[in-house]
Amino acid sequence: MHIFKLLSTFFKVNVQQELAYRADAVVNMLMSLMWLGWELLSLSIIFSNTATLGGWGPGELVTLLGVWRLVNTLMAALIWPNTEKFNNSVRDGSLDYTLLQPVSSLFLISFGRMVVWRLFDVLLALGLIIGGLTMSGGSATPLQLASFMLLTISGMMIIYSLWIVLIAVTFWFVKFDNNVTILQALMDAGRYPATVYPFWLRMLITFVIPIAVATTVPLQALRGDLAPWQTLLFLGVSAVSLLVAMQFWRFGIRRYSGASS
């Protein structure tokens, strides 16, 4: 299919680009491993002082860490590099060439740049999720597991939608190149269950910058904390937010008039 052919071409181009900086990729992977060690060490310090964190056990926090790392990888592999490229292209007008292509502009600016070595991080994250699930003793029902997986994907879709809205704002305010800093700043709050945070912080990362919807909520489904209607609600919200974001993007594109004209 058309889209898949394009994706695999992008992938190949990005692999070629990155092969020029092999040592960099290796160092970055080692850094990722170091932070993984740091994160596991910090969890072991927490659980050497307590049996549960707000009712959550060690296995659940390891799974949460895996989901958090998955979201983080989405950011680092696609969102940050493409934002940088996009911001520059609005400022210098090279977005013209993207808009002229016979493919969805949103698709091109989302996947043009891929940090390929981050696939390693995806593997680490999946390892953590499986490891955490085993630690919890595999008590989850198939339905809980299925909603966990669906909500993880839909949570990432919500973050992606928010990203589209944030960068589309650049069409109105060209100098708004801090557009994704707020997303990045609150990422760290996703490492722990949002239920332990004070009310205002929980509201902030659930409704304003919905990091918790992509990290805590899937875990709540896994623990059986969510009623079926809540799961369906979150899935509905993610579909709606994606549609709204795509509409907002089209609306923003109409504002764009190039940099020189």
Place this chain on the structure above:
Amino acid sequence: MLRIYQRLWALHWAESWQYRANTLMYLLYWLVSPVVYLAVWTTVANTQGDVRGLTANDFITYYLMLLIVDNLTSTITVHILAYRIQDGTFSGDLVRPVHPILGGVLMNNLSFKVLNFGALLPIWLVLLVLFRPDFSAVTWLNLVLALPAIVLGFGIAFLLGAIITCIAFWTTRVHAINEFYNAVSLLLGGMFVPLALLPPLAQQIAQFLPFQLYLSFPILLILGKLTPEQIGLNFGLQVLWLGLTWLLFELVWRNGVRRFSAVGA
């Protein structure tokens, strides 16, 4: 000499003020982790009454004080200098009639700090209302003693940051080394967890390493958690580490500048 520093201050203050929106963003970014750790540890304390003798209020006062101390003692040298060594623009700094690091870079750190601190204060007051800490254990004597502890702590942190940045003279890139330094500092300096909750052996090691001298020590000093003997020991360690980092900095700087080949020039 004083006039040079005055001019450098004016220059960097104007520069920092230019980027005040970025400063605010940076502040928000920096604020999230301590607040998250605060929430994690108070949750643990609330579920079981206390954590090895530390109550919820102990964690709240600890982390609120941490925001102030970390703001005063942390440095941004790696972020403002490493890329200049990497791309060769550092050559321009070398021909100035004042030490590039102890002059411009230091002043840049200080102006950033003053601006940042001004922005932190109103946020800190809001957090005070939100968390309602009980600071009754803080005495004027502790606050006065904390001043030299914070100045010495900043000196150590500044020199360590400068040493790490100077490694760029050999390796060009210092990002990975700096990340590693940050990770160790977060665990052994008292950021992720008050040091009293580390395993005993780790506590012993952390006590004699420099990381806690610019974070945990000033905080505990202000909060009145230290005995006179511990205060004496920590001040002694601060002077010792300041001397050691100074010697190391001189060594790295002298040899590094000679190796510097000004990439792109």
